[in-house]
Amino acid sequence: MTTETGLQDMMHGSIFVLLKRFVEGTYDYSTWVRLLEKVGVEHSSYQMQGMYPTDELFAIVHQASEDTGISAYELMEQYGEFLVPDLLLVYKKYIKPEWRTYEMLLNTEESMHGAVKKEDSRTSPPKLLVTKQGENRLIIDYYSKRRMCGVAVGIIKGIAKYYGETDMVTVTRMSDPYAERVQILVDFNR
Ligand code: HEM
Known part of the structure; x- marks a missing residue:
């Protein structure tokens, strides 16, 4: 995958670690070592502060999908859910203790992805437009060429799990799983 400037698209090391x-x-x-071998990744480790090609992540996930029979989309979702506790630990200082799922999602773009960009200007996290629809629904517009x-759906579910709110949060993806622009509804049953 290349960017508008013709360079290879890269993502922050945390995503790979x-x-x-x-x-x-x-x-x-x-399994990890075998996956890297199969997709031909030469370096043996990823560093938290490094930047790595987005294509590598896709290659690893697609290979894992082939090996396990689980769709690449499903793996991406599982991975998104899995990474939340670690990601929140890394960016802990930007999180207000009183936040729960709702507030975290409302603040992701400004506080969290904002912090990611501030800490490392090489990064380009996706644009998330989060709007309130009534008291109990957030609409998240995800936009990324990646x-x-x-x-994204996995991270939202992971955030709900992190706050012990899985039972009251329903996540609905409104568009094609591989679209550039995807609307995600998050309903709070409280
Ligand atoms: C809550 C705290 C969050 C933190 C600390 C965080 C952090 C990050 C970081 C470090 C990256 C890599 C960016 C890069 O290398 O350019 C990233 C990418 C990403 N983030 Fe977040 N994120 C958070 C919340 C969210 C939420 C709520 C969503 C979904 C609604 C989301 C969706 C994504 C996706 C899908 C990517 C992959 C790259 C892309 O799609 O272009 N993130 N995030």
Whole structure:
């Protein structure tokens, strides 16, 4: 995948380090090593502060899908859900203790993805437009040329799980899973 400037699209190391943790946690270390071998990733580790090609992440996920029979979309969603506790730990200082799922989602664009960009100007997290519709619904408009809305849906579910609110949060994806623009409804049953 290339960017508008013709350069290879890169993503922050945290996303890759946590992908490794996801594969190790769900399967095992040797599964991870085999996946890297199969897709031809040369370097043996990912560093938190590094930047790596987005294509590598897709190659690993597609290979894992082929090996497990689980769709790449489903794997992306599982991975998104899995990474939340670690991601929140890394960016802990930007989170207000009184926030729950609703507030976290409302503040993601400004506080969280804002913090990601501030801490590392090489990053380009997706644009999330979050709007309130009534008291109990948030509409999240995801926009990214990377087309990773499975990860977005997974992160939302992961945030609800993190706050122990899974039972009261329903996440509905309104568009094609691989679209660039995807509307996600988050309903709060409280
Ligand atoms: C709550 C705290 C959050 C933190 C700390 C966080 C952090 C990050 C970071 C570090 C990246 C990599 C960016 C890059 O390398 O350019 C990223 C990407 C991403 N984030 Fe977040 N994020 C958060 C919340 C969310 C939420 C709520 C969603 C979904 C609604 C979301 C969806 C995504 C997706 C899908 C990507 C992959 C890249 C892309 O689609 O273009 N994030 N995030």
